[in-house]
Amino acid sequence: MLGDPRTVRITGDATAAVYRRVDDADAEARPDDYRGRPVPEAYVWCNLTSGNGARALWLLLLPFMVVNLAHWMRPTTRGRRRTVRLYGLLVRLAGLTLTVLLVAAACEVALDLTAWQCAGTPACAQRHSWLGFLSPAGSGNGWWSQPGRRLALACLVPAALTGLLWYLSHRTWSAYESQQPMSRRAEPEEETGRTGLGRPGFWYGRRLVARLRAAHTAAGFLTVAAAVGTSAARYDRRSGGPAVLESLGWLLDATLVVGTVVVVWVVCRRGRTERRMDQELDKTLVRWLPTGSLALLALTLLYAGWSRPRWHSEGRLPGDMTFGGIALVQGLLVVALALAARILYRTHPDTRTALRGQAGPAVATLACALGGVMSGGVAQRVADWLDGTHETVLGPPVLLTWQASVIPPLLLVLAALCTWLAWRTWQRRRADMGTVELDYQGEPKDAARTRRIASTRAMAALTDRAPLLVGITASVTLLFGAGALAGALTTQDAPGEAAQGSYDVVQGGAETAQALGSWLIGFGFILFVTWGRRAYKDPSARRTIGILWDVGTFWPRAAHPFAPPCYAERAVPDLTWRMVTWTRTNGGRLVLSGHSQGSVLAAAAAWQLKPSVRKRVALLTYGSPLERLYGRWFPAHFGPAALSSLHHEVDCWRNLHRLTDPIGGPVRLPGDCGHEVDREPLRDPLAYGRTAEHPLPAPILGHSDYQADPAFAEERERLLARLRPDVPAPRAQGDGQERGVTDNRTQGSSGRSSS
Structure with a gap:
């Protein structure tokens, strides 16, 4: 240079x-x-985006980065400050659901599939010797064989994941984002609202990141506590055990509800401060929120580890309710976000704005879908690894199976869209060939050279059609996701089982979609991890990922504290x-x-x-x-x-x-x-x-x-x-x-x- x-x-x-x-x-x-x-x-x-191999691991944080982009995609507006704040609040809540979804997926793998289903089934536990000490049929029916204790031990995995996310967020802030901009007063012309990038505090979001980090960390620990404690409390209420345990179960549920309300209140209460550099951190409640949730998790483990000799693991843990509730909340948030974006866009419409102001809701939809695909992919792969073809493990929740089943029709829609784009590109190339010849008048004509230049121009013009691709993908994803949620809640069975008794074509199509979707979602997750592993070792692949980070991590972490650093x-x-x-x-x-x-x-x-x-x-x-x-x-x-x-x-x-x-x-x-x-x-x-x-x-x-x-x-x-x-x-x-x-x-x- x-x-x-x-x-x-x-x-x-x-x-x-x-x-x-x-x-x-x-x-x-x-x-x-x-x-x-x-x-x-x-x-x-360049070292800020693709400097070392650790950047490749940021691929696992991709849903967090995408939902953070949605925060900055709000339309231009005049006035409507309350609607602007509502828009930011809805995106922050969507980011919170992604954290809960990630931790819930880890709980599904560690608690439900491994500790509850496989370790609780003698045939599955015997095929995996490292689970022998957890199995009721193991050596001497050991201390860890009771379901509550197995769950308490397995919850260390999602708890460690939550702690790791907290550590990475804190460490990356100190390493990348702790640089203070030049101290200055906001100029009068910067108060006109033409752009926030010139405000003194725009590039210093310390207080909001710390606040969201505390809330999301607490949400992760509370999710783990709910996965362990509610199962034990449900058993105590059904079995008619000691009154003290039943009372503790009700107290635990009430405490989890209070903790959830506090976390949501912390996320809702405050957004970004840009008109000045806000160096003050929040007070005791927010700062001690992760510690309090961790203490609640520790008490939950003691409660779940109480001896319950007659308790046996059967079926699945109630994951359908959890994942169904998360999917429903995400859908409602996306719809509300679309309404807020529409109101903002109508105050100052601009035809050049992507998707007429709906880019933020569309990207938020894709972030939620990406989180669901990653969650379902890891759950499906672990279930297949634990069980193989023996059918001793019931597998992941029904909703995840329904979500996997809609992937094949979604890919068909995308294939049709890509075919249409290819046809339009071919038409554009034919039209550009005449333009290329005019641009190089007097030159000896070469049909291959002209075709190559025209093809490059036509392919470059595809960037301008990206809003169409994103909009259709998000709309179809939201529609199919709603269908999957409705199917899982109404049938309580996998698509193939729910279609039994129907026409052979319907049943065969449902079974094919279920099998193909499960395979695709698992294959996609493996491909995702493989790409990250290759980028960890290959500098050229890491530079390719660095281009993604150039756009995705340009913006401050305003919606999700666990996104890659800005x-x-x-x-x-x-x-x-x-x-x-x-x-x-x-x-x-x-x-x-x-x-x-x-x-x-x-x-x-x-x-x-x-x-x-x-x-x-x-x-x-x-x-x-x-x-x-x-x-x-x-x-x-x-x-x-x-x-x-x-x-x-x-x-x-x-x-x-x-x-x-x-x-x-x-x-x-x-x-x-x-x-x-x-x-x-x-x-x-x-x-x-x-x-x-x-x-x-x-x-x-x-x-x-x-x-x-x-x-x-x-x-x-x-x-x-x-x-x-x-x-x-x-x-x-x-x-x-x-x-x-x-x-x-x-x-x-x-x-x-x-x-």
């Missing part, structure tokens, strides 16, 4: 740093050598501090250039500057998703009003894009510094055939290597020339003399570097 393999770090650490060429390392000490030309720097932030809470303060210290120390101006996700960081950092500093900055973006992706999917923060305000507050802004780029695009803003913000689309490839400048076939660059196009150097020089006449020279060491240095920051592509 700097055009020289010899670079030196001038500030920063191994995680993120600013680099210069070796020859430019002491530029401030030699101002005469740089009079009239810039000092290029590059900010490298790298922008480190990168944006880094860039802001560097720009402010440069302009303050040297009195200079700078060109801030950014490619791909780097252009998003550049815009976010520019919004964090004071207006007086922002006027000393020129923007050069290329391959930028600012309008094409962020403006459409996150309109409240990157919509037309926000981008227009940024354009008028910086000195000048130029944007480069290509028709072959599937990510970058125009920002669609009029210019006020002599030309439009968007330059006309760059030619790609640079040459159609062989020329004196390109004796070998020029490659189709698409999203990469914008610097190879002469237009990049031309626009960069134009911005520098615009700034150069007014650039005050830097102060020499020891005197007040000013010398001329212009700073140009080169910002790299997604997953590599930026500045």
Whole structure:
């Protein structure tokens, strides 16, 4: 990026740093050598997203990351503050259900399938010697053979998972998001609501993350306590045992209800604080909530471990009620979220907004579906591993089987949609072939070359159809999920069993869907884990996942504290501090250039500057998703009003894009510094055939290597020339003399570097 393999770090650490060429390392000490030309720097932030193998394990947190995105996808609005708060509240509650779903899935595997069904069945326990000490038919009918004690021992697995999530959330906050932005007051122009990215506390969500972390950790421990304690309490009420145990069971249930109410109250009570840096943490109740729930879990284990010689494990634990309740609550939350988004969108409609404001509810639906697929996948695989073909284990709850059964018809709908998109792409390619020939008039025609360029353009245009794909997928998923829930609740049987007695075609289709869905959901989970394992060892695969994290972890953790950490809470303060210290120390101006996700960081950092500093900055973006992706999917923060305000507050802004780029695009803003913000689309490839400048076939660059196009150097020089006449020279060491240095920051592509 700097055009020289010899670079030196001038500030920063191994995680993120600013680099210069070796020859430019002491530029401030030699101002005469740089009079009239810039000092290029590059900010490298790749280690924040794909630096080491541990990032691959973040794939397991994918549902949390997706639901966190839904929080930031609310439509642009004018007024409606209560509806905005309701929107954020509904997303936070949806995130809470995902935590409960994850822990409930771990309880299903450890408590129901392993400790209750397999260990309680002699035939299954004999095939797994490590379960022998838990089996009633084991050696001497040991102390651990009673169901309550087996459940108490097995609950250590989901409890440990909850503790691990708490630890990772706390550790990643300290490692990535604890950097404080520059302290400043909110400017009056930032109170207009054009975007929240310029508010002083936007990139410092310490209080909310700590609050949600406490609530979600407590919810996890309470879920484990409910899975263990309610089973024992139900037995005590049915068996007519000692009155003291029955009373303890009722007390336990009441305490769980109170704990649940407190957790929900903590999640509902407070959202983000952005107009100032909120460094205060919540008081005793919130801070001690995880400890109190852990203490309740410990008391529950003592209660469940009480001797009950006549208690025997039969059937399944009541998982259908748990998973059915979670699915029902998630569906209601998504519907309420869609209504809130509709109300917000109607106050300020914009046809460029993805799904007419319904992007947030659609993404929240996909997050819930992804959590359900992962839960059902691990439960199905563990059940198959424990039981095989012996049919001694009943398997996971009926609802998970119904959810697996709707996967084949869902895949058929997606296949039909993809077929339609492929047909539309083929039509677009045929139409673009004529356009390509017009763009390269006078060149000898090559049908294969023209077809390749037109195909690249048509494939790049698929990005603009992503809202359609997401909307249809979310709608069908919600519809099929409601059908699965209704089928499980009304029949209480798996689809194949529920269809018995029907027509042969219906019964055969139900059994096929059930078998194929169970296989697909298990295969998908194995593929998911395999991909994560490969990314853990393979840097190239890890960089691919890093592209996913570029978008997914750009936003602060506002809806789920266990989502992967927000790298922008480190990168944006880094860039802001560097720009402010440069302009303050040297009195200079700078060109801030950014490619791909780097252009998003550049815009976010520019919004964090004071207006007086922002006027000393020129923007050069290329391959930028600012309008094409962020403006459409996150309109409240990157919509037309926000981008227009940024354009008028910086000195000048130029944007480069290509028709072959599937990510970058125009920002669609009029210019006020002599030309439009968007330059006309760059030619790609640079040459159609062989020329004196390109004796070998020029490659189709698409999203990469914008610097190879002469237009990049031309626009960069134009911005520098615009700034150069007014650039005050830097102060020499020891005197007040000013010398001329212009700073140009080169910002790299997604997953590599930026500045």
